[in-house]
Amino acid sequence: xxxxxxxxxxxxxxxxxxxxxxxxxxxxxxxxxxxxxxxxxxxxxxxxxxxxxxxxxxxxxxxxxxxxxxxxxxxxxxxxxxxxxxxxxxxxxxxxxxxxxxxxxxxxxxxxxxxxxxxxxxxxxxxxxxxxxxxxxxxxxxxxxxxxxxxxxxxxxxxxxxxxxxxxxxxxxxxxxxxxxxxxxxxxxxxxxxxxxxxxxxxxxxxxxxxxxxxxxxxxxxxxxxxxxxxxxxxxxxxxxxxxxxxxxxxxxxxxxxxxxxxxxxxxxxxxxx
Amino acid sequence: xxxxxxxxxxxxxxxxxxxxxxxxxxxxxxxxxxxxxxxxxxxxxxxxxxxxxxxxxxxxxxxxxxxxxxxxxxxxxxxxxxxxxxxxxxxxxxxxxxxxxxxxxxxxxxxxxxxxxxxxxxxxxxxxxxxxxxxxxxxxxxxxxxxxxxxxxxxxxxxxxxxxxxxxxxxxxxxxxxxxxxxxxxxxxxxxxxxxxxxxxxxxxxxxxxxxxxxxxxxxxxxxxxxxxxxxxxxxxxxxxxxxxxxxxxxxxxxxxxxxxxxxxxxxxxxxxx
DNA sequence: TGAATAGTGTCTGTGAGACAATATTAT
DNA sequence: ATAATATTGTCTCACAGACACTATTCA
Numbered sequence: 001x002x003x004x005x006x007x008x009x010x011x012x013x014x015x016x017x018x019x020x021x022x023x024x025x026x027x028x029x030x031x032x033x034x035x036x037x038x039x040x041x042x043x044x045x046x047x048x049x050x051x052x053x054x055x056x057x058x059x060x061x062x063x064x065x066x067x068x069x070x071x072x073x074x075x076x077x078x079x080x081x082x083x084x085x086x087x088x089x090x091x092x093x094x095x096x097x098x099x100x101x102x103x104x105x106x107x108x109x110x111x112x113x114x115x116x117x118x119x120x121x122x123x124x125x126x127x128x129x130x131x132x133x134x135x136x137x138x139x140x141x142x143x144x145x146x147x148x149x150x151x152x153x154x155x156x157x158x159x160x161x162x163x164x165x166x167x168x169x170x171x172x173x174x175x176x177x178x179x180x181x182x183x184x185x186x187x188x189x190x191x192x193x194x195x196x197x198x199x200x201x202x203x204x205x206x207x208x209x210x211x212x213x214x215x216x217x218x219x220x221x222x223x224x225x226x227x228x229x230x231x232x233x234x235x236x237x238x239x240x241x242x243x244x245x246x247x248x249x250x251x252x253x254x255x256x257x258x259x260x261x262x263x264x265x266x267x268x269x270x271x272x273x274x
Numbered sequence: 275x276x277x278x279x280x281x282x283x284x285x286x287x288x289x290x291x292x293x294x295x296x297x298x299x300x301x302x303x304x305x306x307x308x309x310x311x312x313x314x315x316x317x318x319x320x321x322x323x324x325x326x327x328x329x330x331x332x333x334x335x336x337x338x339x340x341x342x343x344x345x346x347x348x349x350x351x352x353x354x355x356x357x358x359x360x361x362x363x364x365x366x367x368x369x370x371x372x373x374x375x376x377x378x379x380x381x382x383x384x385x386x387x388x389x390x391x392x393x394x395x396x397x398x399x400x401x402x403x404x405x406x407x408x409x410x411x412x413x414x415x416x417x418x419x420x421x422x423x424x425x426x427x428x429x430x431x432x433x434x435x436x437x438x439x440x441x442x443x444x445x446x447x448x449x450x451x452x453x454x455x456x457x458x459x460x461x462x463x464x465x466x467x468x469x470x471x472x473x474x475x476x477x478x479x480x481x482x483x484x485x486x487x488x489x490x491x492x493x494x495x496x497x498x499x500x501x502x503x504x505x506x507x508x509x510x511x512x513x514x515x516x517x518x519x520x521x522x523x524x525x526x527x528x529x530x531x532x533x534x535x536x537x538x539x540x541x542x543x544x545x546x547x548x
Numbered sequence: 549t550g551a552a553t554a555g556t557g558t559c560t561g562t563g564a565g566a567c568a569a570t571a572t573t574a575t
Numbered sequence: 576a577t578a579a580t581a582t583t584g585t586c587t588c589a590c591a592g593a594c595a596c597t598a599t600t601c602a
Contacts, residue, residue, distance in 0.1 A: 021295030022346070024378070024389050041602075042552045072296070074387060078378040102376040102391045104298070104352040113348065115298050115389060117376045223553070240556075241591060262553040263599035315574070316579045497580070514583075515564060536580040537572035 023109075025116045026082040027069035027191065029100065029198040030090065032125045033215050033228050034138065042261035047227045049141035050125075051154065051195065052089060053161075053187075057135060060110050061188035065154075065161060067195075068136070069116070082119040089133035090123065096214035097121045101197055103190050116189075120198040122214040143199065143234060149182060150196055161186040165196045199232075206232050210249060213270040221257050221265035222246070297383075299390045300356040301343035301465065303374065303472040304364065306399045307489050307502050308412065316535035321501045323415035324399075325428065325469065326363060327435075327461075331409060334384050335462035339428075339435060341469075342410070343390070356393040363407035364397065370488035371395045375471055377464050390463075394472040396488040417473065417508060423456060424470055435460040439470045473506075480506050484523060487544040495531050495539035496520070 030052040035045045053065040068089045072081040079097065087093055097119050104115040132138075139154035139161065154161040163184040184192050205211050212228060226242050248271070255267040304326040309319045327339040342363045346355040353371065361367055371393050378389040406412075413428035413435065428435040437458040458466050480486050486502060500516050522545070529541040 022298045022389070024296045024298070040552090042600095044553070072378070075380050077380065078376065078389070099375060101373060102352065104346070104391070106349050106351065115296070115346075115352070115391075117378070117389075221554085238592065238594090239554085240558095240593085243555080244591080258600075260553075261551070261601040263555080265554055314579090316577095318580075495581085512565065512567090513581080514566085514585095517582080518563080532573075534580075535574040535578070537582080539581055 021113075022104075023112055023114045024072045024078075025069050025114055026072060026078055026085060027067040027116055027118045027189075027194055028082045028085050028097075029067055029118060029120045029194050030086065030123060031120065031198065031202065031215070032123045032128075032138070033231060034125055034140065044223060044227070044260070047224075047231055049143070049199075049231050050138045051141055052132075052136055053139050053154070053156075054089070054133070055135040055137070056188055064186055064188040065137075065139075065159075066188035067118075067191050068133070078117050079119070082117075082121075086121055089136050090128060091131040092123060092127060095121050095123055096211065098201075100194060100201060103193065105190070108189060118194045118198075120201060122202075122211060124215055124217050126217045141195075141199075145234065150179075152192070152195065154187075159186075163187055163192040165192050202232055203234075210270070213249075216270070219253060219255055219267040219269055221267055222250070223265055225250070225268070295387075296378075297386055297388045298346045298352075299343055299388055300346060300352055300359060301341040301390055301392045301463075301468055302356045302359050302371075303341055303392060303394045303468050304360065304397060305394065305472065305476065305489070306397045306402075306412070307505060308399055308414065318497060318501070318534070321498075321505055323417070323473075323505050324412045325415055326406075326410055327413050327428070327430075328363065328407070329409040329411070330462055338460055338462040339411075339413075339433075340462035341392075341465050342407070352391050353393070356391075356395075360395055363410050364402065365405040366397060366401060369395050369397050370485065372475075374468060374475060377467065379464070382463060392468045392472075394475065396476075396485060398489055398491050400491045415469075415473075419508065424453075426466070426469065428461075433460075437461055437466040439466050476506055477508075484544070487523075490544070493527060493529055493541040493543055495541055496524070497539055499524070499542070 032050050032052075034048045034050045036048060038045045052068060054068050056062055056064055056066055068085050070081065070085045072078060076084070079099070082097060083093070083095070086095055086097070100118040100120050102115060102117045106113060108114050108116065137156045139156045142153040142155070144151040144153075149164055149166045151164050152162065163186075164182040165179045166182045168178050168180050179193050179196050181190065181192050187195075202211070206229065212225070212232070215228060216225060222243060225246065226237060226239070229242065230237055250268040251271040253267050253269055256264045257267055258264040306324050306326075308322045308324045310322060312319045326342060328342050330336055330338055330340055342359050344355065344359045346352060350358075353373070356371060357367070357369075360369055360371070374392040374394050376389060376391045380387060382388050382390065411430045413430045416427040416429070418425040418427075423438050423440045425438050426436065437460075438456040439453040440456045442452050442454050453467050453470050455464065455466050461469075476485070480503065486499070486506070489502060490499060496517060499520065500511060500513070503516065504511055524542040525545040527541050527543055530538045531541055532538040
């Protein structure tokens with residue numbers, strides 16, 4: 001390698017095409033919790049996990065569903081690109097987002113070599129005016145975890161999408177991020193992996209961070225909050241235990257939720273980190 | 275957008291240069307634990323966290339230290355690229371590795387737009403024959419965690435490198451991956467961020483996975499193992515508590531370590547996940 | 549009144565933190 | 576004998592799991 005004397009000299013001589021060019025995209029996993037309106041006036045509204053998907057209208061994977069995504073602009077941060085995609089699909093800004101994983105298999109995209117960094121966004125559905133992007137639709141997430149695999153069923157009322165992801169422990173260790181697609185008909189690219197790793201991440205982080213509150217409205221009842229925990233963790237929690245855990249994260253307000261055929265619940269707000 | 279009838283037709287028409295090309299690199303954080311030979315025959319050898327760094331011999335950041343890294347090949351997986359870099363620098367294969375984070379700020383590299391996916395590798399130093407790559411050197415890691423920042427001092431015996439990163443809680447949540455460089459003289463690129471997020475990741479994962487054993491030799495004493503935990507977690511542990519935690523992860527062997535001026539310790543091996 | 553949820557009290561067992569006590573080696 | 580670590584025992588306290596009990600609302 002030639003030994004340059006100054007950085008300017010080096011840059012002047014530098015050929016940016018000396019290395020193979022890649023395209024870089026972001027995919028964004030937008031998760032939320034939906035309120036299913038219930039028929040029984042006494043019962044609580046059942047909640048569901050939901051993901052926003054887009055129907056592709058061109059190749060590759062034409063007519064398949066996929067996560068919202070797009071190419072990263074030349075002067076754009078990865079995160080800015082993800083936020084931009086999020087905004088075009090949901091009309092929401094200032095949403096909690098975190099980077100998930102970067103996929104870069106050479107065969108990912110038949111068009112060319114693509115590196116895709118995925119992000120996870122958590123939104124409170126109450127903030128959504130029904131201004132979804134074109135071809136976008138919320139799908140309910142149904143997750144069944146087996147010993148060595150995870151089955152997922154997505155449903156938007158009209159269509160059902162199913163896929164299965166295998167958990168593949170790496171080397172001698174447990175790398176939770178490591179999954180492989182076992183069955184997948186209807187979802188484009190490696191997006192099943194993004195969905196599953198996002199959910200796993202959320203499942204872990206709900207226990208040691210406060211990210212759940214990004215999916216909650218400003219005022220919420222502890223019953224509602226508990227339901228969200230239960231959906232994410234995939235299991236029922238005992239009331240007293242749950243209340244103990246979140247006691248110092250929330251603050252009781254004077255507001256009350258009435259209207260249902262049972263004792264009204266106090267509304268709480270997120271207190272922030274102490 | 276034109277509506278193509280078949281995928282072939284679409285691909286034929288597709289121009290891969292329609293979007294800005296990026297270069298993609300990997301950086302690899304190679305962590306290990308070193309045995310400092312002690313003068314007192316009674317005392318245990320002190321251990322240190324250590325990282326492998328490379329001295330850059332060209333621009334940008336000429337003569338600064340950096341993490342081993344390189345461009346991702348055209349037909350190469352991100353992970354394969356990281357493993358290749360790892361092998362050229364350490365002559366080791368089949369090392370535990372996991373993806374850390376992808377950095378892609380437009381100003382990362384003065385040469386061109388670069389996206390860099392970082393990996394963390396954990397190695398057992400006993401497996402190393404002194405076949406380090408050119409310009410490579412192990413640095414001892416000294417970490418001091420403050421309330422809002424983390425100070426790090428790297429030392430290879432000749433040189434000292436210091437930097438400070440800030441912990442910046444994002445939005446209303448705790449995203450542990452999110453750091454900013456506050457002070458940094460001698461380390462190239464955004465590598466301080468990679469180092470700090472790798473350590474944080476390791477700190478977390480040591481509690482709920484078995485990745486530590488990737489840094490251990492086949493046979494080890496519980497005292498040695500405890501020292502490694504203590505270095506990673508940055509605090510002393512109580513013997514009985516530690517033994518309870520790892521009891522079902524290890525298996526006692528008939529081997530014994532003698533030679534020091536105190537009771538010999540039994541050697542254990544990793545039992546694998548139950 | 550009854551179905552359904554809201555909210556609290558309390559018992560029990562597990563497990564971490566803390567400290568003490570014993571065992572074993574090389575010089 | 577002594578310094579140093581290895582290894583085990585045990586007490587206490589905090590806290591999660593489990594269950595029971597009371598409170599309150601609307602049709």
